[in-house]
Amino acid sequence: MTLSGPERDAVAARIAALVAQPSVSADPAFAEGMEGARRLLEARLAELGFGGARRLDGGGHAALYSERLAAPGRPTLLVYGHYDVQPPDPLELWRSPPFEATVRDGRLYGRGASDDKGPTVVALEALARLIAEDGELPCNVKVLLEGEEETGSPSLPAILRDNAGLLACDAALSADGARWRADVASVNVAARGSGGLEFRVRTADKDLHSGRYGGAVGNALHAVSQIVAGLHDARGAVAVRGFMDGVAAPTEAERAEIAAIPFDAPAFYAAVGAPTPWGEPQWSAPERLWLRPTVEVNGLWGGYQGAGGKTVIPCEAHAKLTVRLVAGQRPAAVRAALIAHLHAACPPWARLEITDERGWSPAYALRPDHPLLLAAEDALAETAGVRPLRVRIGASLPLTGLIREALGVETVMFSFAVSDEDYHAPNEFFRLSSIDEGIAAWMALIRRVGAQSPADYRA
Amino acid sequence: MTLSGPERDAVAARIAALVAQPSVSADPAFAEGMEGARRLLEARLAELGFGGARRLDGGGHAALYSERLAAPGRPTLLVYGHYDVQPPDPLELWRSPPFEATVRDGRLYGRGASDDKGPTVVALEALARLIAEDGELPCNVKVLLEGEEETGSPSLPAILRDNAGLLACDAALSADGARWRADVASVNVAARGSGGLEFRVRTADKDLHSGRYGGAVGNALHAVSQIVAGLHDARGAVAVRGFMDGVAAPTEAERAEIAAIPFDAPAFYAAVGAPTPWGEPQWSAPERLWLRPTVEVNGLWGGYQGAGGKTVIPCEAHAKLTVRLVAGQRPAAVRAALIAHLHAACPPWARLEITDERGWSPAYALRPDHPLLLAAEDALAETAGVRPLRVRIGASLPLTGLIREALGVETVMFSFAVSDEDYHAPNEFFRLSSIDEGIAAWMALIRRVGAQSPADYRA
Missing domain, CATH: 3.40.630.10 (Zn peptidases)
Structure with missing residues (x-):
């Protein structure tokens, strides 16, 4: 036709x-x-x-x-x-x-x-x-x-x-x-599968002058950075306790099936302008994409974003997160593990609150x-x-x-x-x-x- | 009068x-x-x-x-x-x-x-x-x-x-x-004293779909969070190599002079709504404010900030930093140490660029x-x-x-x-x-x- x-x-x-x-x-x-x-x-x-x-x-x-x-x-x-x-x-x-x-x-x-x-x-x-x-x-x-x-x-x-x-x-x-x-x-x-949520971190009631308070009061952007940085280990694996529960390692048959699919890794990375590959080194890029779960921060913000500078200690920061789930993961369990991790990762000088949620669905x-x-x-x-x-x-x-x-x-x-x-x-x-x-x-x-x-x- | x-x-x-x-x-x-x-x-x-x-x-x-x-x-x-x-x-x-x-x-x-x-x-x-x-x-x-x-x-x-x-x-x-x-x-x-700069981190040429690329391509928000989280150690001390060069520890006389000034720490923290004190535990809050240098992130942003969610891997993130300097620190040396630290802290799958600078002045x-x-x-x-x-x-x-x-x-x-x-x-x-x-x-x-x-x- x-x-x-x-x-x-x-x-x-x-x-x-x-x-x-x-x-x-x-x-x-x-x-x-x-x-x-x-x-x-x-x-x-x-x-x-x-x-x-x-x-x-x-x-x-x-x-x-x-x-x-x-x-x-x-x-x-x-x-x-x-x-x-x-x-x-x-x-x-x-x-x-x-x-x-x-x-x-x-x-x-x-x-x-x-x-x-x-x-x-x-x-x-x-x-x-x-x-x-x-x-x-x-x-x-x-x-x-x-x-x-x-x-x-x-x-x-x-x-x-x-x-x-x-x-x-x-x-x-x-x-x-x-x-x-x-x-x-x-x-x-x-x-x-997928799921997601948004959280807010607060360290004070109001933004503070970095000269008047700097060194003695927490900064919401430092707190949110610590929390986000702790979502992955140095090799790119998700570092959230309980997140990987139920995830089966790919079988040899699955790996062979995926390896047979034409995939040009250098072209894949060049097409998006990524300086180097990223992710768990023990898996190929298609395996990471199809067989491994992820946590991604889709948005992160706080403090002054305008032109020039502002010597402020921001009191509030926000992050939007989504996850991708694979076979064996139960959305409700992953959601609970992620929320528990975020609260545990929040330093004592900050307060974390889940402010929004997306729908959660299995692989x-x-x-x-x-x-x-x-x-x-x-x-x-x-x-x-x-x-x-x-x-x-x-x-x-x-x-x-x-x-x-x-x-x-x-x-x-x-x-x-x-x-x-x-x-x-x-x-x-x-x-x-x-x-x-x-x-x-x-x-x-x-x-x-x-x-x-x-x-x-x-x- | x-x-x-x-x-x-x-x-x-x-x-x-x-x-x-x-x-x-x-x-x-x-x-x-x-x-x-x-x-x-x-x-x-x-x-x-x-x-x-x-x-x-x-x-x-x-x-x-x-x-x-x-x-x-x-x-x-x-x-x-x-x-x-x-x-x-x-x-x-x-x-x-x-x-x-x-x-x-x-x-x-x-x-x-x-x-x-x-x-x-x-x-x-x-x-x-x-x-x-x-x-x-x-x-x-x-x-x-x-x-x-x-x-x-x-x-x-x-x-x-x-x-x-x-x-x-x-x-x-x-x-x-x-x-x-x-x-x-x-x-x-x-x-x-003070100084400051702004930097940008890039991980790809464009924002990417978190399903299509998630797990195999770096996320600029993960990179910027790692970099910011690494600016301080777990106790709140600045972790930038060379940053503290020349900073003299407060003398006993200085500590006594400061201790004599009325300072109500609980009231100080309550007035700003901070959950707990923050900063180097070996110094009092006034000492942290007056005698110790700082690095603060004044603004941090990247990705989607609108209502609801967006399943994107952001390719770009921005941060604005300022420092406070104390006696003994040379602004030019601190500036060089900070910039070197940022580049060294940037993971290989990201690119960091200093995009703006403030004036630098000594204590x-x-x-x-x-x-x-x-x-x-x-x-x-x-x-x-x-x-x-x-x-x-x-x-x-x-x-x-x-x-x-x-x-x-x-x-x-x-x-x-x-x-x-x-x-x-x-x-x-x-x-x-x-x-x-x-x-x-x-x-x-x-x-x-x-x-x-x-x-x-x-x-």
């Missing part, structure tokens, strides 16, 4: 329209953009003849739901995407406005272009072409578009639990999850013989002309574990984003070539599911 | 007018406020019949100069103050606007009210009353009002050097330096038998009714060391600010009662100098 130029342009325009809605779920200031994104997607689903549209409210940003169930006796797929995006900061590093999609060199730049507005539109437009070409979808399709993926899906558990009947399906097919590389066909079979792995995985591999072999590699991702898709728990089904991650597309960073982009590749693969996969039986999913 | 209510109100109004000029020397955005403050002061000096007004340019913010030399055969004093102030951040903690002087409970609140606009106005209005009451000043007075005190006086050395003839005097009398306590008469006989101590110090003690004994204590300050007045070097004269710090007036912090204030006390003491001191001879200063 090849799209004509005007057809591709029309899909790109739909992505651009969605990017133009600044749907930052983390920041209440973007409520209008969230609503704008919801309305665009609802309108398109209605145009495509999807029915039963509902907003599923779990106490935060609603998820959108719609369905087209016109293939009796065929499997039912839950197609997942998300309409929310990461904050655009730091704004000054964007070469074009983050919420104004801009095409340069075959790439569409804008916040959310790759994560996950481009891939979500690809999925919906594949459904549109199937309806246009075949008159109807070959299997039953329920669409769930989440609005809180970028904040750790805090209300998705409630949404899934409260709507388990509505969302019942044979498997989930996710438009989020990212491809390994643009030039290597692959399917994701595992993802890390995910798909069983190797799952029928939707096999269909996805066949579909990619057909459209890409080569058998895909099985890869893992270091990122997290809370949906996968949550859907397994709530609905008892597995999820195949079939996003057509590529991992190098600077999502969560300035100048996020989506390759226009992924529109053709993605729509072709999604159409081929859904047709293959149409040839399967619900019984295949109950084996 | 007692001011009438209207007289006191008139002086307070002059302070308020000066506070209303936002003269933040650190930030070029405040250039207009700097000029506004200069014009107000120049206008007042002209009203008082001072002549020879000039702006002394050292390459930064100009210092104001004016003189009234009408006492042949009497000593010449260089009266010093500064018209620049610290940045007002964090703005949200001010209970009234920082550049709108507001009187509450006998205190005038506003940025610069205490440091150093209030005390500078007190000095000028003391001169005004002497002229009004006596028809002329009893000694020769040169006035030097600096515009870069709050950024470490970077161009003051050039200004003093280039205008050594113009500024020639027998001693300097500073309206900056702060009183020990409002209820204890005291004179400052020593001050710490200062006044000889115990200096005639202006003795006159100041006598003046305070007369107006306060009790012999003043000799105290030190932990803050810095770069002027003192620079004037000694450039003009060969000593400086008496005679500010009527009080150390608890939250200068450099939100809700800075100046006690209205200091207007009366300050004008009376300055008038008494200048009259005593008028009874001295220049020969007294050449002993």
Whole structure:
């Protein structure tokens, strides 16, 4: 399948329209953009003849739901995407406005272009072409578009639990999850879990003059630095007691499977401008990314940030932390270990308080013989002309574990984003070539599911 | 001497007018406020019949100069103050606007009210009353009002050097330096030196997704935290190699002198809300403040600071540092030791760059038998009714060391600010009662100098 130029342009325009809605779920200031994104997607689903549209409210940003169930006796797929995006900061590093999609060199730049507005539109437009070409979808399709993926899906558990009947399906097919590389066909079979929190450290009631008090009163920035520096040991391993509980060392088979995947470490580091590699030296870079958990500080601040100097002892400092979890780690236990570590690491002359939390979700792995995985591999072999590699991702898709728990089904991650597309960073982009590749693969996969039986999913 | 209510109100109004000029020397955005403050002061000096007004340019913010030399055969004093102030951040903690002087409970609140606009106005209005009451000043007075005190006086050395003839005097009398306590008469006989710099740490060319890269690429916030945490050892001592070179341990005599000064440690810590004391345990809090050098981080930031979370590995972090120096430390050597330490502490997976510097100045101590110090003690004994204590300050007045070097004269710090007036912090204030006390003491001191001879200063 090849799209004509005007057809591709029309899909790109739909992505651009969605990017133009600044749907930052983390920041209440973007409520209008969230609503704008919801309305665009609802309108398109209605145009495509999807029915039963509902907003599923779990106490935060609603998820959108719609369905087209016109293939009796065929499997039912839950197609997942998300309409929310990461904050655009730091704004000054964007070469074009983050919420104004801009095409340069075959790439569409804008916040959310790759994560996950481009891939979500690809999925919906594949459904549109199937309806246009075949008159109807070959299997039953329920669409769930989440609005809180970028904040750790805090209300998705409630949404899934409260709507388990509505969302019942044979498997989930996710438009989020990212491809390994643009030039290597692959399917994701595992993802890390995630969680996070924010804390504040205080050392006094007010900022103090560094001459009048310096040497005799604690500094909140010294305290927060000690606490953050103690999260890792000198070799880059997480130094939080209890954090690694349950983490199995990679097996030789897993290591061999990963070693077989093409990975050019020097190119990987050169592409991001890192002076040297970082992390636990006993594991290769892909092993660190896919099989090892992490703690990252995503933001850290306190004191004076303006021009010039200010001779102040800041009384307050803030840090935002996120973790990535792997198989064997229980999110609740990791959360408790991290919070206990932070309190223990806080020196006696400071006070630490947890001020905010993200959702916590476990790592995910798909069983190797799952029928939707096999269909996805066949579909990619057909459209890409080569058998895909099985890869893992270091990122997290809370949906996968949550859907397994709530609905008892597995999820195949079939996003057509590529991992190098600077999502969560300035100048996020989506390759226009992924529109053709993605729509072709999604159409081929859904047709293959149409040839399967619900019984295949109950084996 | 007692001011009438209207007289006191008139002086307070002059302070308020000066506070209303936002003269933040650190930030070029405040250039207009700097000029506004200069014009107000120049206008007042002209009203008082001072002549020879000039702006002394050292390459930064100009210092104001004016003189009234009408006492042949009497000593010449260089009266010093500064018209620049610290940045007002964090703005949200001010209970009234920082550049709108507001009187509450006998205190005038506003940025610069205490440091150093209030005390500078007190000095000028003391001169005004002497002229009004006596028809002329009893000694020769040169006035030097600096515009870069709050950024470490970077161009003051050039200004003093280039205008050594113009500024020639027998001693300097500073309206900056702060009183020990409002209820204890005291004179400052020593001050710490200061210096500072800003650095940046980079770990990649761009912010990275914590799922895609987490575990295999360094995080600039982890790097900056390691570097900052390494500036002190576990007991609070500065851990920078070479930093303490030349610092003499306090003598038993010095310790006894300091121990004799009333200092209520529990009240000191309770007043600022510090959970526990901090600092080198072998020294008392006043010793840490006056006799020991410090390194403080005044600002630290990187990554995402907005609402909610962002799963990013920040590629860049920033820190602003200042130091306080004591007798025996050479600023250039301390600066070199600090920079070498920062580079050595930067892990190999990060790059550190010094991005900005403050002026560097040595500590200062006044000889115990200096005639202006003795006159100041006598003046305070007369107006306060009790012999003043000799105290030190932990803050810095770069002027003192620079004037000694450039003009060969000593400086008496005679500010009527009080150390608890939250200068450099939100809700800075100046006690209205200091207007009366300050004008009376300055008038008494200048009259005593008028009874001295220049020969007294050449002993």
